[in-house]
Amino acid sequence: MAEEVKLFGIWESAFSCRVQIALKLKGINYEYIEEDLHNKSDLLLKYNPVHKKVPVLLHNGKPILESLVIIEYIDETWKDTPILPQDPRQRAMARFWAKFIDEKCFPALSRVCWNKEEEAREEAREHMKTLENELKDKKFFGGDNIGLVDIVANVIGFWLGVVEEAVGVEVLTEKEFPVLCKWIDAYVNCSVIKENLPPRDKLVSFFRAHFSK
Amino acid sequence: MAEEVKLFGIWESAFSCRVQIALKLKGINYEYIEEDLHNKSDLLLKYNPVHKKVPVLLHNGKPILESLVIIEYIDETWKDTPILPQDPRQRAMARFWAKFIDEKCFPALSRVCWNKEEEAREEAREHMKTLENELKDKKFFGGDNIGLVDIVANVIGFWLGVVEEAVGVEVLTEKEFPVLCKWIDAYVNCSVIKENLPPRDKLVSFFRAHFSK
Numbered sequence: 001m002a003e004e005v006k007l008f009g010i011w012e013s014a015f016s017c018r019v020q021i022a023l024k025l026k027g028i029n030y031e032y033i034e035e036d037l038h039n040k041s042d043l044l045l046k047y048n049p050v051h052k053k054v055p056v057l058l059h060n061g062k063p064i065l066e067s068l069v070i071i072e073y074i075d076e077t078w079k080d081t082p083i084l085p086q087d088p089r090q091r092a093m094a095r096f097w098a099k100f101i102d103e104k105c106f107p108a109l110s111r112v113c114w115n116k117e118e119e120a121r122e123e124a125r126e127h128m129k130t131l132e133n134e135l136k137d138k139k140f141f142g143g144d145n146i147g148l149v150d151i152v153a154n155v156i157g158f159w160l161g162v163v164e165e166a167v168g169v170e171v172l173t174e175k176e177f178p179v180l181c182k183w184i185d186a187y188v189n190c191s192v193i194k195e196n197l198p199p200r201d202k203l204v205s206f207f208r209a210h211f212s213k
Numbered sequence: 214m215a216e217e218v219k220l221f222g223i224w225e226s227a228f229s230c231r232v233q234i235a236l237k238l239k240g241i242n243y244e245y246i247e248e249d250l251h252n253k254s255d256l257l258l259k260y261n262p263v264h265k266k267v268p269v270l271l272h273n274g275k276p277i278l279e280s281l282v283i284i285e286y287i288d289e290t291w292k293d294t295p296i297l298p299q300d301p302r303q304r305a306m307a308r309f310w311a312k313f314i315d316e317k318c319f320p321a322l323s324r325v326c327w328n329k330e331e332e333a334r335e336e337a338r339e340h341m342k343t344l345e346n347e348l349k350d351k352k353f354f355g356g357d358n359i360g361l362v363d364i365v366a367n368v369i370g371f372w373l374g375v376v377e378e379a380v381g382v383e384v385l386t387e388k389e390f391p392v393l394c395k396w397i398d399a400y401v402n403c404s405v406i407k408e409n410l411p412p413r414d415k416l417v418s419f420f421r422a423h424f425s426k
Contacts, residue, residue, distance in 0.1 A: 050313065050343055062302055069308045076301040088289040089275055095282045100263065130263055 005030035006058040008044055010037060011198050012206050014159045015067040016055040018151050020196050022071045025146070026078045068098055071148060084148050097134060097141060098152040105131065106155050112171055113163045114211070124171055131156070132179040139186055146190055156180065157187040158197050166207035218243035219271040221257055223250060224411050225419050227372045228280040229268040231364050233409050235284045238359070239291045281311055284361060297361050310347060310354060311365040318344065319368050325384055326376045327424070337384055344369070345392040352399055359403060369393070370400040371410050379420035 007023065007030050009016030023030050035044055035054050047056045047063035057064040057073070064073045075083040084091050105127045111120035131153075135141060141149035150157070156172070161184070164170055174181040187193055220236065220243050222229030236243050248257055248267050260269045260276035270277040270286065277286045288296040297304050318340045324333035344366075348354060354362035363370070369385070374397070377383055387394040400406055 059302070064302065064305045065309050066312055069305050069312065072308065073301050073305040076304065088286055089272070089277065091289065092277045092282050092286040095285065096278050099279060099282065 003028075004058070004060050006033055007031070008033045008035050008041075008047070008056040008058070009054045010035050012203060013054060014155045017154055017197065018067045019055045019057060019070050019074075021151050021154070021192060022074045022083060024196050025081055025083065025151075025192050026074060027081070028074070028078060068102065068152065071151060075148075082147075083151065085142075094142070094148045097131075097149045100127075100130070101149070101152050101155065109155070109160060109171065113160070113167055113169050116167070116169065121171070125176070128156075128172065128177055128180060132177055135179050135183055140183065140190075146187075146192065150187060153187075154193070154197075157184050157193070158200075159203075162200060162203045163207050166204050167211050216241075217271070217273050219246055220244070221246045221248050221254075221260070221269040221271070222267045223248050225416060226267060227368045230367055230410065231280045232268045232270060232283050232287075234364050234367070234405060235287045235296060237405050237409050238294055238296065238364075239287060240294070241287070241291060281315065281365065284364060288361075295360075296364065298355075307355075307361045310344075310362045313340075313343070314362070314365050314368065322368070322373060322384065326373070326380055326382050329380075329382065334384070338389070341369075341385065341390055341393060345390055348392050348396055353396065353403075359400075359405065363400060366400075367406070367410075370397050370406070371413075372416075375413060375416045376420050379417050380424050 005023070005028055007016070007019055009019065009032065011034060020032070033041075033043075035041060037054070040052060044054065044056060045052055047058060048054075048065050051065065055067055055070060057070045059073075059077070064070050071083060084094055105124070108120050108124040108127055111117040112124050140146050141153060160172055164172070172180060172184075188197070218236070218241055220229070220232055222232065222245065224247060233245070246254075246256075248254060250267070253265060257267065257269060258265055260271060261267075261278050264278065268280055268283060270283045272286075272290070277283050284296060297307055318337070321333050321337040321340055324330040325337050353359050354366060373385055377385070385393060385397075401410070
């Protein structure tokens with residue numbers, strides 16, 4: 001049976017982009033379907049009735065939901081170019097850091113940038129320091145190559161800088177976070193990342209318009 | 214090399230209990246170390262410097278953190294008696310529901326029971342309905358046997374009833390949630406669960422004292 005792979009996403013979402021990067025890393029052909037969250041398609045509501053959100057991966061007609069879950073599914077279904085390490089402890093550490101980014105870094109950064117809550121700044125800085133310490137002298141969180149944590153960290157590697165510019169807030173300075181900034185540089189210049197990020201100017205304009213509402 | 218497995222936990226925690234159930238399901242011998250969160254041990258701080266919380270699994274001297282991550286680690290390290298399904302899509306669905314319980318059900322139920330926020334009641338009911346619908350006519354979320362989702366759902370299968378009794382709030386009635394109530398009955402009477410839950414009376418007293426502070 002020919003593989004049928006479809007991805008329902010929105011172009012401005014770091015979470016949709018994660019899945020696109022994972023699919024591209026694996027060299028999987030897929031059809032991308034842009035959703036309109038203000039007017040959700042019947043298919044989106046059918047495939048994700050619980051959360052009614054993107055990304056949704058459809059593989060041979062069956063939906064897989066939640067970006068982290070989707071990435072693990074992709075990694076388990078198409079084995080070439082592993083995204084998670086093979087060793088159970090290394091896998092656990094990758095899952096731990098992915099969770100840390102989603103549950104700690106992203107909410108704190110959102111509060112600082114989106115809501116301009118100054119009291120969240122210290123928390124965000126602390127989390128960034130923790131990531132710096134984890135990264136240390138590695139090129140990527142995954143080591144020499146991009147792995148699960150790097151894909152998940154696109155919210156820091158690309159979206160954060162865009163939102164900082166769009167809303168005029170500064171969180172991640174090179175002086176304070178040299179290791180993360182070096183990683184960002186390597187990250188956005190890595191071909192599979194560079195080729196699958198949305199256009200920076202368009203994204204800045206989108207968030208500028210979004211936050212001036 | 215002899216396996217050295219230690220678990221740092223607190224007896225009243227549903228999250229520590231999850232790991233105990235997973236270890237018992239696999240038949241793994243381990244040393245349990247009760248932590249005091251008001252006076253955290255140097256070992257806890259050493260092994261979990263990021264979150265400084267339990268549970269922490271120590272396997273041959275190396276820490277694994279976060280209950281969901283620990284359970285997947287246990288399942289990948291000791292293969293007998295699988296906790297997650299083998300099929301990638303079924304694995305993804307189990308991860309999806311585990312995440313749903315942790316990120317949707319648990320926060321909403323906490324708000325209703327812990328903080329007595331009446332406005333969270335409708336949200337909690339909606340999530341419980343979603344779980345009923347997922348469970349339908351299965352004995353366990355895992356099918357005929359207990360799996361990842363059942364282990365994670367101990368917050369609903371046991372802790373919720375205890376907290377309802379301790380604080381005098383009712384959320385999960387048999388009339389409204391017959392499927393979940395039937396599952397709870399099968400769940401707490403399943404030997405690996407029954408033998409590894411904390412004593413109910415002691416837990417009710419603990420939460421009663423805790424919430425009357």
